[in-house]
Amino acid sequence: MPIEVTQVEVASILTRTGGYLRTVASHSLQPYRGCTFGNSLCGVGCYVQHNAWVTRGRPWGGFLEVRTNAAAVYRSSYERETAWARRAHGAFSIFCSSATDPFVPQERQFGITASLLTAMCERPPDLIILQTHTHRVVDHATRIVELSRRCRLRVHVSIESDRDQLPGLPPSASPVERRLAACAELRRLGVFTVVTVSPLLPIAEPERFVERIAEVADAVVIDHYIEGDGSKNGARTLRTPLPDAVAAIDPEATTLAYRDRIVELAQRLMPGRVGVSESGFAGQYA
Ligand code: SF4
Numbered sequence: 418m419p420i421e422v423t424q425v426e427v428a429s430i431l432t433r434t435g436g437y438l439r440t441v442a443s444h445s446l447q448p449y450r451g452c453t454f455g456n457s458l459c460g461v462g463c464y465v466q467h468n469a470w471v472t473r474g475r476p477w478g479g480f481l482e483v484r485t486n487a488a489a490v491y492r493s494s495y496e497r498e499t500a501w502a503r504r505a506h507g508a509f510s511i512f513c514s515s516a517t518d519p520f521v522p523q524e525r526q527f528g529i530t531a532s533l534l535t536a537m538c539e540r541p542p543d544l545i546i547l548q549t550h551t552h553r554v555v556d557h558a559t560r561i562v563e564l565s566r567r568c569r570l571r572v573h574v575s576i577e578s579d580r581d582q583l584p585g586l587p588p589s590a591s592p593v594e595r596r597l598a599a600c601a602e603l604r605r606l607g608v609f610t611v612v613t614v615s616p617l618l619p620i621a622e623p624e625r626f627v628e629r630i631a632e633v634a635d636a637v638v639i640d641h642y643i644e645g646d647g648s649k650n651g652a653r654t655l656r657t658p659l660p661d662a663v664a665a666i667d668p669e670a671t672t673l674a675y676r677d678r679i680v681e682l683a684q685r686l687m688p689g690r691v692g693v694s695e696s697g698f699a700g701q702y703a
Contacts, residue, residue: 420453421480422523430490430533431498434512437647441699442512442546443502446491448529449517450482451475457590458582459550459575462616462659464646465516481523488532495540503543510544520553534560541568546698548573548613552595555602562606571700573611573638574600578618579626583662601633613698615640616654617676619666627679627686636690637683638697641676645694 431444438445450471454460455478466477502509513519519530534557537545545568547554547561554561554572564570576596582588604610612634620626630637642654654660660671669675676693683691684703692702 418456418476418479420478421475422483423481424483424485424527425450426486427484427490429494430484430487431494431511433498433501437695438512438515440695442510442544443506443508444498444511444542445515446511446513446533447517448484448487448514448519448533449521449523450484451477451480452517453478453481453521453523454518454550454590455479457587459577459589461586461662462642462646462654462657464648464653467653467656468516471516481521483523483527484529485527487529488536491533491536492540499542508543510546511542512546512548514548518549518551519547520549520551520557522553524553525556531557531560534564538564538567544569544571546571546573548575550575550589550596551591552599553591555599558603558606558608561603561608565608571609571611572600572603573613573698574634575613575615576630577614577616578620579629580618580621583618584665586658586662597629597633600630604633604635609636610634611636611638611692613638613640614679616642616645616659617670617679619663619670620679623679623682624686627683630683631687631690636692636702637687638692638694639676639680639683640694640697641673643671643673643676 434445460478465471499509524530574596581593600610612630643651646653663670680693690702
């Protein structure tokens with residue numbers, strides 16, 4: 418499917434959070450609207466595809482709006498949003514991103530996330546969480562390390578399984594091995610790095626997978642689409658082909674009992690470094 422890429426100017430870039438994200442950060446920030454990973458494995462169950470305000474009727478994965486003035490708007494709104502966040506939330510914290518990936522391949526051409534990281538080095542938030550599905554995050558290691566010296570920072574790399582593909586679904590946009598390698602590199606550079614197993618998919622070798630995560634990341638977050646996709650009982654994900662593809666491999670993997678079994682395993686192999694669902698995204702580990 419051809420991808421329609423457009424360049425737009427936005428009036429605001431820092432969105433005050435509502436819903437489940439409120440416990441995670443005071444603001445969300447999307448360098449792009451749309452996500453060009455939408456036609457890969459993570460896009461199958463991606464909850465953003467159900468947001469008509471984002472898609473405006475366009476097929477998920479088929480469009481990308483490049484927010485060319487994102488860094489300038491960040492700078493101009495920084496003081497107002499910092500003051501509000503510290504008053505209302507106790508800290509100015511940013512989740513980047515909840516409705517796109519900050520490191521889509523087009524970032525190499527447009528550099529929107531790079532320009533935002535530079536702006537944040539000048540005007541740092543209290544905390545930033547960089548959430549991604551791709552190894553391409555390491556392209557930005559220098560800026561990320563610099564920003565981590567100015568504020569609290571976590572990089573969350575989603576790795577849902579040790580499988581790159583589920584039968585009948587498209588492959589992942591970024592190979593599992595490359596994402597694990599990206600985590601290892603960021604951690605080596607002193608960046609607090611978290612693997613978010615989100616949404617948790619059937620894992621071929623659970624013990625080996627968690628051991629690998631323990632080697633490359635400071636913490637892990639286990640998140641099932643039930644309780645994890647922002648809707649009651651995973652209703653949004655149930656409207657997609659993902660649950661059937663999961664059930665074809667392992668019916669138990671469509672239940673919270675499966676999540677609890679993987680959490681137990683992770684707590685045994687990574688004591689004190691395991692988060693679960695929303696509180697895990699908020700940085701609480703046990
Ligand atoms: S990278 Fe994130 S926003 Fe993009 S399609 Fe995958 S899950 Fe959705």
